[in-house]
Amino acid sequence: MTLVSAIALNLAVAYALVMICVLALWAISVKIRDVSIIDMFWGAGFAVIAVALYLLNRPQSVYAIMLAAMPALWAARYTLFILKRNWGHGEDARYAKLRDWVQGGDAAFARFSLTRVFLLQGHVMVIVALPVIVALAMDGPPAWPVLLWVGAGVWLAGVACEAAADAQLTAFRKDPANKGKVLDKGLWGWSRHPNYFGNALLWWGIFIAASAHPVALVTVIGPIMMTHFLVNVTGMRTLDKKLAREKPGYAEYMARTSGFVPMPPKRA
Secondary structure, three states: OOHHHHHHHHHHHHHHHHHHHHHHHHHHHHHHOOOOHHHHHHHHHHHHHHHHHHHHHOOOOHHHHHHHHHHHHHHHHHHHHHHHHHOOOOOOHHHHHHHHHOOOHHHHHHHHHHHHHHHHHHHHHHHHOHHHHHHOOOOOOOOOHHHHHHHHHHHHHHHHHHHHHHHHHHHHHHOHHHOOOOOOOHHHHOOOOHHHHHHHHHHHHHHHHHOOOHHHHHHHHHHHHHHHHHHHHOOHHHHHHHHHHHOOOHHHHHHHOOOOOOOOOOOO
């Protein structure tokens, strides 16, 4: 099998697996009236892609093993975190508002959620995972092995940043004394969204590691899309607008704190 054929097969398998999963989840969401279940699959979907393609190709190189392990290990941590945070709390407020906004009742919302939530996230997931999909079609020593280890270091920094930010925010929210307050300590004193930054960073790390084989350079669209969504679509800008409107003190927090990349806060 040629490299192009192997990549095409990996892409087809990844796409088919993700679409089967999101369609099944959509059907469940219609029955239980809870679109939030897609959030619990977001991380796990990347593990499904990585593990399935590793088992399909059975590569033996350190390069391929690491490119399968990095998304799978991150997905395990992230999925457990989301499950613990969201399980048993009903439909997320974002989706509940969408349900009220869409005209035509449950049938209209079911069609809307299929295309604008489930299928959209499935397509984005496959694009973001392109470095892994391409990397697992290749075996043997990479041309630029230093990039594998640089990428692994960037990935580890991103996972650590995201996990630390999640832990700090969870602890802050558990304290009743912090109700209505803005978290501006720890990583949150250097970035308004350090968890989003960590997530973007880990995907850039995976791309850099995959690029140890130069063929994978074409998959740069993956981390670019993830960063774009985290900054401009579902992440920083959307959340900042909401919190600035609803939370006292958040506008001042925005004025002194970096939005995405952690940096020392500005002095008053």
